[in-house]
Amino acid sequence: MKKKFIKAMSLFLLFILILSSAAFATVGIENQVSAYLLGDYETGEILEEYNIYKPIEIASITKLMSYLVIMDEVQKGSISLEDIVYIDEDTVKVRGSSLELKEGETFTVNELLKALMVVSANDATYALSKHVAGGEEAFVNMMNDKAKSLGLRNTIYFNSTGLPEGKIQNMMSPEDIFILSRHIINKYPEILFLSTIPYIEIPSRDYKEQNTNPLLNEIIGVDGLKTGFTNKAGYCLVSTIGVNGITDQDEDFRLISIVMGTKNEDKRKEMGGALVQYGLNNYSKRILANENIPIDTIYLPKSKNKEVEVYPARSSSAIVKNEDIIDKDIFIDEKLKLPLKKSDRIGKLVILKNGKVLDEMDLIVHEKIKKEGLFRVIGRCMKKFLSFIFSKIIK
Secondary structure, eight states: OHHHHHHHHHHHHHHHHHHHHHHHOSSSOGGGOSEEEEEETTTOOEEEEESOSSOEEOGGGGHHHHHHHHHHHHHHTSSOTTOEEEOOHHHHTOOSSOOOOOTTOEEEHHHHHHHHHHSOOHHHHHHHHHHHHSSHHHHHHHHHHHHHHTTOTTEEOSSSSOOOBTTBOOEEOHHHHHHHHHHHHHHOTTHHHHTTOOEEEEGGGTEEEEOSOTTTTTSTTEEEEEEEEETTTEEEEEEEEEEOOSSTTEEOEEEEEEEEEESSHHHHHHHHHHHHHHHHHHEEEEEEEOTTSOSEEEEOTTBSSSEEEEEESSOEEEEEETTOOEEEEEEEOTTOOSOBOTTOEEEEEEEEETTEEEEEEEEEOSSOBOBOOHHHHHHHHHHHHHHHHHHHHHO
């Protein structure tokens, strides 16, 4: 009997463990990546996550910060996108993915920025770092200072490209990558144009390289952002996609997807695509309240018209998962005094997601609400009184 009980309990605990694992492994790619993150660009809300707080090697994802530092210097007027950059001997020695620069060549800052974003050119990035700061070491100091100013607590850079420095590599947590990506898209939305350029071509020396992002022509709406690879980092991908609302109850929104540490290019494409597709299939931006549409019609016995339309004081929307349960509770002020002017408060709207408060706001009226006149009150009372008398007589 005791053995049967132990066996039954073991099976029960195993069942609970399986259920618990399933609850956390919602996306189903945990064993294929070192980390992943799916987040909402506008609000910064993290929708799905795995191992996102630990600093890990980031390879050429580094170039997002390089891009930001360069563009900030352009914005300040320290350099111009039309500046001419001379390619020196040190630059042509930079290894890895490249624009195959030749000593003595000249390019504009803008041309090198395109190469940085489209083909992840290490030599172009290095040349830009020297142009901006006089040397890569000074440029890296600017990168680390920028990371601190953005509140990136789990980030450190040793170079501008993401290449290994012996056993040392640039590191960020996926959470920091998400924060950085949001900041860049918000401040320099033109990065989405650069990161969708299909290829870089220099006909004079028969150079042509395709954009490194494997999802650009695979999933409609993907318009960024950056790839990376080293042996330690694995194959990494930061993607972003603009999502159109499907119904009149939805709004457009943008997702940022991060997959780190896949084992090869095919897996990077597969896992990156799976996470983006998961976001498309499971999330929408729901309109929860529209300030121009009444949320309800309520009965006010002391008002002239009795029924009054109430409106939210402002519009509200949120990213919700398909299975989320949205409830709306309306509370009318108990000590409400008539008459009311247009835009006067009449109560409160509380919006709940899965039983937890998601948003709350005042409820207002969009017209004057008059108090019922004295003669109408007397008439209504007389009508009730006579109705009562006649009912007694009939009985």
